[in-house]
Amino acid sequence: NAGVTQTPKFRVLKTGQSMTLLCAQDMNHEYMYWYRQDPGMGLRLIHYSVGEGTTAKGEVPDGYNVSRLKKQNFLLGLESAAPSQTSVYFCASSLGGFVSEQYFGPGTRLTVT
Amino acid sequence: ILNVEQSPQSLHVQEGDSTNFTCSFPSSNFYALHWYRWETAKSPEALFVMTLNGDEKKKGRISATLNTKEGYSYLYIKGSQPEDSATYLCAFIGSARQLTFGSGTQLTVLP
Secondary structure: OOOEEEEOOEEEEOOOOOEEEEEEEOOOOOEEEEEEEOOOOOOEEEEEEOOOOOOEEOOOOOOOEEEOOOOOEEEEEEOOOOHHHOEEEEEEEEOOOOOOOOEEOOOEEEEEO | OOOOEEEOOEEEEEOOOOEEEEEEOOOOOEEEEEEEEEOOOOOOEEEEEEOOOOOEEEEOOEEEEEEOOOOEEEEEEOOOOHHHOEEEEEEEEEOOOOEEEOOOEEEEEEO
């Protein structure tokens, strides 16, 4: 099992460009999550999904959109990137809800210039 | 935004020392608390998920306790080893089913 994978690992964008980050898991987990991690701050939840076809907002959803068209994939989109979105993005998945341990991907380092 | 605080921010201990850190969270509307271990250049790995007041969990030399009434959890490491060096994160889940991470305690175990 590959667990949770993220594509790409690194990306540099110019302000205003768009991109999509892909998260894939092969553990048949229902819940998937997108976080951002900034220096001096804990992981902050952007969006999450409780199952295929569903999405919900987390703590910092502005400027991001998500889709969960297939159970194994959770996409995070930036429509018009801003320097404030420079961060490391982590995807995670869990079998059940918020009482289940989460399995994290390796992260995507995004720089917006 | 929920206030989840971890202390200390960083900690240096000698190999063989035992140590502990604290995660403080709102005592109302508790649903669950997670502990994760995060090594440099890797991803967070789950240690414990705790749901009941008075819960005690143990995995090898690492254990955790939970007090939901006063809003804190302790993580203990017995006989620290250099491979225990990592950032230890707690995550609080309230009744709104939102998960809020603390900023972590960075542990360095000196050989």
